[in-house]
Amino acid sequence: MSGLYIHIPFCEHKCIYCDFYSLAPAVPSDQDQSQTTMIARFLACLDHEIDLQGEKFKSDDAYQTVFFGGGTPSLLTPAAVGKILKKLSAKFSIHPDAEITLETNPGTVDVQKLKNFRDAGINRLSVGIQSFHDGDLRFLTRIHSSETARSCIRDAFEAGFEDVSIDLIFSLPRQTPERWRFNLEQAVALRPTHLSCYSLIVEPGTPLFSMVRNKLITPLEPEADAGLYLSTIEFLSEHGYRQYEVSNFAKPGFESRHNKNYWNHTPYLGFGPSAHSYKDRKRWWNISDLGLYSEMLERGQLPLAGSEDLTGRQLQEETIFLGLRSGGIDLEKYREQFGYDLLETYKKSADSCIRDGLAFLQGNCFSLTARGYALCDEICLLFR
Numbered sequence: 013m014s015g016l017y018i019h020i021p022f023c024e025h026k027c028i029y030c031d032f033y034s035l036a037p038a039v040p041s042d043q044d045q046s047q048t049t050m051i052a053r054f055l056a057c058l059d060h061e062i063d064l065q066g067e068k069f070k071s072d073d074a075y076q077t078v079f080f081g082g083g084t085p086s087l088l089t090p091a092a093v094g095k096i097l098k099k100l101s102a103k104f105s106i107h108p109d110a111e112i113t114l115e116t117n118p119g120t121v122d123v124q125k126l127k128n129f130r131d132a133g134i135n136r137l138s139v140g141i142q143s144f145h146d147g148d149l150r151f152l153t154r155i156h157s158s159e160t161a162r163s164c165i166r167d168a169f170e171a172g173f174e175d176v177s178i179d180l181i182f183s184l185p186r187q188t189p190e191r192w193r194f195n196l197e198q199a200v201a202l203r204p205t206h207l208s209c210y211s212l213i214v215e216p217g218t219p220l221f222s223m224v225r226n227k228l229i230t231p232l233e234p235e236a237d238a239g240l241y242l243s244t245i246e247f248l249s250e251h252g253y254r255q256y257e258v259s260n261f262a263k264p265g266f267e268s269r270h271n272k273n274y275w276n277h278t279p280y281l282g283f284g285p286s287a288h289s290y291k292d293r294k295r296w297w298n299i300s301d302l303g304l305y306s307e308m309l310e311r312g313q314l315p316l317a318g319s320e321d322l323t324g325r326q327l328q329e330e331t332i333f334l335g336l337r338s339g340g341i342d343l344e345k346y347r348e349q350f351g352y353d354l355l356e357t358y359k360k361s362a363d364s365c366i367r368d369g370l371a372f373l374q375g376n377c378f379s380l381t382a383r384g385y386a387l388c389d390e391i392c393l394l395f396r
């Protein structure tokens with residue numbers, strides 16, 4: 013089930029809360045010429061990176077997922093995305109039924125462009141909507157309106173996509189339960205196959221972080237955040253979306269295979285600035301700087317920033333953390349891999365989680381309940 017990830021490091025505008033590596037503006041205006049040159053140079057370097065990695069990993073089994081993330085991959089032309097996919101297929105074996113996702117920003121696509129993405133080989137869209145309130149979208153400095161967001165989802169289905177995910181953000185300053193519920197209602201009415209709902213995180217170094225530090229805005233209290241989170245789980249479950257990870261919900265059969273790879277310690281290869289890779293207990297990552305990324309590849313070097321070999325202890329902790337965040341820990345598999353019984357070793361912690369309704373045991377699987385998901389980070393600490 014291994015996957016390929018391609019990081020496209022361009023955005024039309026940098027959102028105030030975002031700490032992903034991307035450069036903005038990547039398109040319009042009078043700088044058109046130099047921006048076009050920058051994207052063309054990146055695409056040439058990406059092509060070269062795929063060549064170099066392809067040589068190293070050419071004997072790998074077929075890859076089951078491809079994910080274009082960023083940044084804003086939907087800023088690229090469908091022809092450019094098609095060319096990247098063609099190159100990946102030439103260098104790696106990609107399964108004929110692979111899940112191929114494009115992160116899409118409403119406001120960068122129309123129905124024809126979406127049809128062209130589909131013809132280029134994309135079969136799943138993950139659309140960053142974040143809110144259906146125009147005031148929220150302005151606060152988050154998104155480039156689109158709520159109406160553009162709605163038409164983007166309608167266009168996606170009209171273009172022939174059958175697997176469409178919506179991203180939403182909750183816990184905006186002063187957000188009330190009613191205001192958040194409106195977002196969920198609007199999202200569900202559009203009939204996506206998948207939803208990702210994230211709590212707004214104030215990441216250091218972002219404009220949002222400065223606004224909080226300068227007391228221009230006050231983040232929501234943790235209790236209010238937990239209330240919105242639990243109401244999300246309840247609402248989406250009532251509407252047929254099964255929670256399969258802390259922040260992810262899907263109609264049966266539409267869980268993101270690519271995300272599940274990350275949570276299972278399945279190998280993945282990343283391309284583009286800041287992209288991470290993982291294989292054989294080793295993790296490595298690319299430099300988060302487009303200029304240096306390009307220079308290194310033009311010199312024939314892989315654009316690596318660092319790497320680590322996971323120790324047995326790290327692997328255990330990550331297996332617990334990733335398992336609890338998603339579908340649970342397979343206790344039999346865990347014992348085979350690490351040579352001890354997790355629930356025997358942490359009997360007190362496990363018993364108290366089960367007693368307090370935070371976790372449950374089903375067959376060989378130890379999983380969190382909805383209330384447990386809300387306290388996932390704290391619960392993981394009990395198993396260290």
Ligand code: SF4
Pocket residue numbers: 022023024025026027030031032034082083084117140
């Ligand atoms: S569009 Fe996405 S990647 Fe780009 S700045 Fe906004 S949140 Fe970040």
